[in-house]
Amino acid sequence: MSQISYKDAGVDIDAGNSFVENIKPLVKSTAIPGVLGGIGSFAGAFELPSGYREPVMLAATDGVGTKLKLAIDSGIHNTVGIDLVAMCVNDLICNFGTPSFFLDYYATGKLDVTAATAVVSGIAEGCRQAECALIGGETAEMPGMYHSDDYDLAGFAVGIGEKSELDRSDKVQAGDILIALPSSGLHSNGFSLARKVLFEKMGMKFEDEFEGKPLIETLLTPTRIYVKTFKALKNKIQALAHITGGGIVENFPRVLPEGLRAVITESSIRVLPIFELIGQHVERAEMFRAFNMGVGMILVVKEADVADVLAATDGYVIGHLEEGKREAVLV
Template identity: 60%
Template sequence: MEKLSYKDSGVDIAEGNALVEDLKDLVQSTFDANVLGGIGSFSGAYKIPNGYKEPVILAATDGVGTKLRLAIDWGILENVGIDLVAMCVNDLICNFATPLFFLDYYATGKLNKTKALEVIKGITKGCLEAECALIGGESAEMPGMYQKEDFDLAGFAVGIAEKERVERENSIKAGDILVALPSSGIHSNGYSLVRKIIAEHHINLESNFNGKTLIEELLTPTKIYVKTFKAIEHKIKALAHITGGGLIENIPRILPYDVDAIIEEQKIQTLPIFEWLTKYVADSDKYQTFNMGVGMVLVCDCKEANALTKICNGYILGEIKQGNKRVKFA
């Protein structure tokens, strides 16, 4: 009877070990003074920063969604790691948490070290932009679960905030102002619909789109808003990350029950990619599927609005009025 090795089953331990060695310098480039130890242990260690009276730890997890399918099919992998970090840290700051550290999970049918390193380079780039440390991760080779070199990503971000800030009473009231922070593009939501549009209309993704190919435009990485948040966190009442569900579903998550968010539709600075997409999308879906050019929505006192837009490079989108926790367009 012939005896089998782990490699015979499709799992190459040597390739995995080589990946770990090659990514050490990348990972360590994200470390700050609070990271304890290096990489290679069973878990990452991070010291609670000084200066907090009652520190509260917050956590968020997410993936890249079916945007990853396009990236894999076209071999354009350098930005999906940025998307992964962005989707997690952008959620954290909505709870007024400063991101501290990040972990990733990379699962594939057949580990390709070169491709995995390209993805992890993007993750480290995202962590540096988000000013958080990449203190650990896992790569799993799982033949039978994933086809060939297909892979999926998951990310986990941990942040910190003052307890009183997390538990603060919602102070949003009628007369407050909605401020939009522009997105960099589609970000990482709605790609199942994007891919259906591409398939049904036989769209050439190598065609020119504003000086680049359409596939390059579609794979523009999600914008990370952490530095902006740090500059304005004491000037705002709330912020909403505009992800799946668009403006319609995400803004109500920050509203008290007695107000509505009134958006002046003509003020939305819609990006060219959305002008292209909405030719194929029902009007009823566009604000509930895509961000339409708005990556974040902030709420602030009317007295702060003009100064705030200059600090964060945003613009006034609308205002808060009496209502019942809904988004309306004017």
């Protein structure tokens, strides 16, 4: 009677071990003060930093959405890991949490060691940009759950903040100025709509030239990470909002208290060309609900600090706060 191995069932333990060896130097490259131990244990460990009066742990989790479909279909795997880190740490800083460490979850039907290593190289790069450590993760090979070369990603960022700084709603006031920090592109939101418009409606291909390079390069441009900007300007920021799914109109009100509204001058927004292209077939209001439209993060700044913030960033003024219904309006 023939015997069946785990490999016969679709799970290659040797490939998994090879993958772990590949990523060890990538994980090591993200080490920062506070990391305890190394890869291979049952859990990652990180020492709580000193200097906090009332330290609070903050956590954020996210994925990359259907942007992964473009990475898989194009065979370009080394950028979506940056997106994964960015979507988590950019949320974390909105509650004034400084990212400390990151963990990832990679699930696939059949482990492609080369592709998976490329993905983790992007995760490591994202962690370096965010100045946090990649201290662990999980790779799951699940034949029958995923088709062919498909894989999925999830990420988990943990940081530290002061308890007194978490709630920003009491920091913002009428008269405060809104400064937009540009996005690098679609980031990791709205790709289901973008794919339908570009590839189904317009019949475009990955290799079609757009803005001097293949369209796929524009679409897979990694999400910008704003952690270093936050750290440098923390004392001059009253609040900040990560502009993700739902766009400006649905994300920005999350930082407002009752009785304040954000008035944003639509014409001041530096809309990126990729949004203009997609917008040929999507209503303007829908575009602003589905995409960031070129604004990756919005800072709330006291008028006296505007010049300093503008001088230290590539940001620009897009509006202000005033008394009124708790909402963000485009005028």
